[in-house]
Amino acid sequence: MSEFRFEADVIHWRGPSPYFFAPLPLDHAEEIRRLSKLLSYGWGVIAVDATIGGVPFYTSLFPKDDTYLLPLKDAVRKKTGITAGDTIAVEMTLRPPRR
Template structure:
């Protein structure tokens, strides 16, 4: 299953090589249900795409929804930073056809 969402990028505490895209609550709920066999320590392994950049990462829960971490290499490739609004697609890692 694939999900698409739009989010404003947020920082983490202090300097970090990641910014985060908070998933909407409804999509977080759908991901949680679909990821039952994929989750580990509350994290969900995904393949994400932002613009032309595809990357693998693991989302984790915070305040009832998931956060998608976006590393510096993706930020640079897509010229995005905190406060920017992005559109991302997600696929559970291991479900790629």
């Protein structure tokens, strides 16, 4: 599957379910959007394996505006000390959907 490396500024979503995300760079989002029909398991969501600060985790990208958001699980944030406004380095591999 496709592998990506990028830096992103962490944002805090203060909606009904507060969460932290790393928005993907637009060039990566464009490439992922081209692959999305093969990879999405519904609603445009795409499964990924990601590593931040040496901490690997599994999650799913969410389409938002012109990009995708990488959710940052609390367990990952606590291990790495990540919070809103931090710039993080991300390694990410797209996963085929489980059908």
